[in-house]
Amino acid sequence: METISLKLELLNPTKAKKEMYKEMTNINTSFANWLLEYQGLKDATSKVYKLFSDGKFPSAIVNQTIREVKSKKNNQKAKVFRRFWCGFNNQNLKVEKENNLYKVSFPTLEKRVGVPVVIETYQTHWLDKVLEGKAKQGAAELYEKKGRWYVSISISFEPKIPKFESIKPPIMGIDVGLNYLAVAMVGTTSLFFKGNEAAFIRRKYASKRRVLGQNKKLDAIRKSKNKESQWMKELNHVISRKIVNFALENGVRLIRMEDLTGIRKTAKSKKEAGRNLHSWAQYQLQTFIEYKAKMEGMEVQYVNPYNTSQMCKCGYVDKNNRNRHLFQCGKCGYKSHADVNAGLNISKCVSGISKKKKAS
Ligand SMILES: [Zn+2]
Known part of the structure; x- marks a missing residue:
């Protein structure tokens, strides 16, 4: 229960x-x-x-x-x-x-x-x-x-208990990020949620707060922050619902997502550190997906994030395999959307199940 x-x-x-x-x-x-x-x-x-x-x-x-x-x-x-x-x-x-x-x-x-x-x-x-x-x-x-x-x-x-079947049910891998808030992969089928509109709205909130900051309007800043997080929360609810519905349509029984807790601590570059500002929203999205999936009787696992964006399906790992949105393997030449490739690697759990983060 x-x-x-x-x-x-x-x-x-x-x-x-x-x-x-x-x-x-x-x-x-x-x-x-x-x-x-x-x-x-x-x-x-x-x-x-x-x-x-x-x-x-x-x-x-x-x-x-x-x-x-x-x-x-x-x-x-x-x-x-x-x-x-x-x-x-x-x-x-x-x-x-x-x-x-x-x-x-x-x-x-x-x-x-x-x-x-x-x-x-x-x-x-x-x-x-x-x-x-x-x-x-x-x-x-x-x-x-x-x-x-x-x-x-x-x-x-009562979460629905999945029945045993002779055919292995497909596994969904979900990559959460910035350019795409989420990319959900089941086999070769994918569902994309673009991040540009969200980025635009968040920039608008941020620039409005800069002006408020210059005028020392602290109360208005706090209100603007609340409004932004309320807006983000609604969006995360919508995305997570769509993803879980997509999983249901495809007979998914197991959803895998990256354990992002380690990434936050080991940000090496400024760009990566910028990710941290958005990490609460990504964490919230994962949490919403998790509980909605469980409600439908699906299992949720968190996997180690290492190599998920750099590994090819042939097994070759190289950071040069990925160039922004494009994934191209330096060994076998396989080409794909970078987030699709990452989603597939997450579904395959290429770096193992996370020991730190377990589905609650
Ligand atoms: Zn390859």
């Missing part, structure tokens, strides 16, 4: 709603701290709330808090909870879909509310799985961060 946590922002809650969520959190925090000291915690049911307060509080939250305090008391030495967000089990917080709009409904101090949520493209995939019964919704939590309210929902799913 694999579990992920989905964070959904509540769409424009009114001031009154925000105040109520805050009040619920305050009550729940006091109640959780009271429970820590309560002698009968072991056998507590929702009825103990009456011992704590005369006020009304949704029994769904009471039950969840009792459950969580029990397990937290056993697992850690929590003396006092600074804040205890309201939690709900899957019966009490429900995900709903109406005309392609997603809502969550849960009990509050007043009544049950159904609130629309802000959805990122990739999240619809998960919510639909929950609604179709293909993934299981676990506990959820109502929390606040920087004035915005969210619900986080844990979702677990």
